[in-house]
Amino acid sequence: MFDLVVKGGTVVTSRHCFRADVAMCGESIAAVGEGLEGRRVLDAEDRLVLPGCIDAHVHLDLPVGEFRSSDDFASGTRAALCGGVTTLVDFTVGSAGTSLPEDIRTRLEAARASVADYALHGEIVGWRRSRAGEIREALAMGVRSFKFFTAYGASGRRTDRGRLLDAFGVLSGVNALALVHAEDEEIVTALQGELSPEEEECMASLARTRPASCEAAAIHDVAWIAARTGARVHIVHVSSRDGVEEVRQARRRGVSLTAETCPQYLLLTEKAYAEAEGHLYSAAPALRTATDGETLWKALASGDLDMVATDHCPFTREQKRWKGSFRNLPYGLPGVETLLPLLYSEGVAKGRLSLPALVRLLAEAPARINGLYPRKGSLLPGADADLVVLDPHETWTLSAKALHMRTDFSPYEGLAVTGRVCATLSRGELVFADGTFLGHAGRGRFLAERS
Ligand SMILES: [Zn+2]
CATH class of the missing domain: 3.20.20.140 (Metal-dependent hydrolases)
Incomplete structure (x- = not known):
């Protein structure tokens, strides 16, 4: 039993796309495969799951x-x-x-x-x-x-x-x-x-x-x-x-x-x-x-x-x-x-x-x-559990007002966008879901170990 499983999505790597669950234990990716069970489940049906x-x-x-x-x-x-x-x-x-x-x-x-x-x-x-x-x-x-x-x-x-x-x-x-x-x-x-x-x-x-x-x-x-x-x-x-x-x-x-x-x-x-x-x-x-x-x-x-x-x-x-x-x-x-x-x-x-x-x-x-691979930028077992769940079908109109960057204009204001981020996980923690930010200041870590 894993801590958290992102279930039923289309997993995208730099080589392939395939239907799979992504399981994590603590802050790390534990497994990518079918039929994985977790104490908590994040449904990713019809969605893309990317590093x-x-x-x-x-x-x-x-x-x-x-x-x-x-x-x-x-x-x-x-x-x-x-x-x-x-x-x-x-x-x-x-x-x-x-x-x-x-x-x-x-x-x-x-x-x-x-x-x-x-x-x-x-x-x-x-x-x-x-x-x-x-x-x-x-x-x-x-x-x-x-x-x-x-x-x-x-x-x-x-x-x-x-x-x-x-x-x-x-x-x-x-x-x-x-x-x-x-x-x-x-x-x-x-x-x-x-x-x-x-x-x-x-x-x-x-x-x-x-x-x-x-x-x-x-x-x-x-x-x-x-x-x-x-x-x-x-x-x-x-x-x-x-x-x-x-x-x-x-x-x-x-x-x-x-x-x-x-x-x-x-x-x-x-x-x-x-x-x-x-x-x-x-x-x-x-x-x-x-x-x-x-x-x-x-x-x-x-x-x-x-x-x-x-x-x-x-x-x-x-x-x-x-x-x-x-x-x-x-x-x-x-x-x-x-x-x-x-x-x-x-x-x-x-x-x-x-x-x-x-x-x-x-x-x-x-x-x-930048010497961060495979801890970052991959979904390999042992990598940090940093994931994005993206709805490829949702369409929306870009506007500075609805974004979180601290500025009052966007160079892309009014642009019709296809695909929207539904959820973001950082080291196994759900930090963004359905439009709401869930993280807290100071949780980010300096990545001093680079190869
Ligand atoms: Zn620059």
């Missing part, structure tokens, strides 16, 4: 200029669980004046209110060879992936190519993962320098001055440095056809490169910037064309892109108030709660992705890339 999703790119409580992203660890992880995301990977807030271990301790303190399990990427700002020892300390503290920016020189976050070459050499030596925000700073600076005063005041200039070519050029450079040093590199938020092409070519040459895209690049286009509230879509990379979006979907299906994450970095309408220039805005969009519904509705229900591909992109691949 909990992993959003490996979120920014909760992130300082951005004069603002902080509007979800903190309590509200952001609660929204995540309501949307079927059971594990999040956030970032430390790096600076040239603080050490990585200090950044990690500060972030772990902020993350204590989490309701979902989480891991951390270490943000590297101000790399110097003398900081190599900090990487070893960070590894011992459970941080195994390190984020670099090739852009944002003005705010001091950029790492130039010389420093990247040095840093990747160090990461390669300890088999740590480098994450890269890839936009070519020189292309952006040159294009922004050519803007007329009218263009400065035009939201569409965001996309024009951060074009697909700036992403492709940066990925090209980063791939060369990865090849040179042997470092494992992951490109975050690939947004364009040209970007995908650079990833594909690098992999063909044998470069150890993985890459993700985000729902906003799959579903939205730069036309949004021409809307009356176009400034609410401020993000970097910028939104692209419909052709870019279709290329990204195909790259997800073919495996040229490995996973989907959200880059969840919400702000309120007030924080995004238009102040006369596309440069004078916090960049970032909400997304953690809508990741699974949007990928199911626009991906699976519209025939762009198979169900196993959905599980590969939202659970297995992010778990593997």
Whole structure:
């Protein structure tokens, strides 16, 4: 007799779909099979049962200029669980004046209110060879992936190519993962320098001055440095056809490169910037064309892109108030709660992705890339009992009002969605059921053991 059995659903793994019960004991999956009996039963008849999703790119409580992203660890992880995301990977807030271990301790303190399990990427700002020892300390503290920016020189976050070459050499030596925000700073600076005063005041200039070519050029450079040093590199938020092409070519040459895209690049286009509230879509990379979006979907299906994450970095309408220039805005969009519904509705229900591909992109691949597999991202016996039960038939209209993310707009407001999360389990605990959140602050755990 098991503690809890999710009964009669269609179980989806990264390879198969089959009718089965999923049984758990305590916090772990105990068995997947037919006729399993439990002290408690959760009926999943006519529903899909998936491993909990992993959003490996979120920014909760992130300082951005004069603002902080509007979800903190309590509200952001609660929204995540309501949307079927059971594990999040956030970032430390790096600076040239603080050490990585200090950044990690500060972030772990902020993350204590989490309701979902989480891991951390270490943000590297101000790399110097003398900081190599900090990487070893960070590894011992459970941080195994390190984020670099090739852009944002003005705010001091950029790492130039010389420093990247040095840093990747160090990461390669300890088999740590480098994450890269890839936009070519020189292309952006040159294009922004050519803007007329009218263009400065035009939201569409965001996309024009951060074009697909700036992403492709940066990925090209980063791939060369990865090849040179042997470092494992992951490109975050690939947004364009040209970007995908650079990833594909690098992999063909044998470069150890993985890459993700985000729902906003799959579903939205730069036309949004021409809307009356176009400034609410401020993000970097910028939104692209419909052709870019279709290329990204195909790259997800073919495996040229490995996973989907959200880059969840919400702000309120007030924080995004238009102040006369596309440069004078916090960049970032909400997304953690809508990741699974949007990928199911626009991906699976519209025939762009198979169900196993959905599980590969939202659970297995992010778990593997981030050293969390098979404890997370799988339904194997012994794995954490993180599950989502999804009704594939229910249709609903997306609205910020009905979501749990702490922001007053959604980039997808009014979108007709097929498929809805009915229940979420985190380590065997029912934390969301039939529209009601059941978890409590502080139950989330830091995932320090990564492979
Ligand atoms: Zn990000």
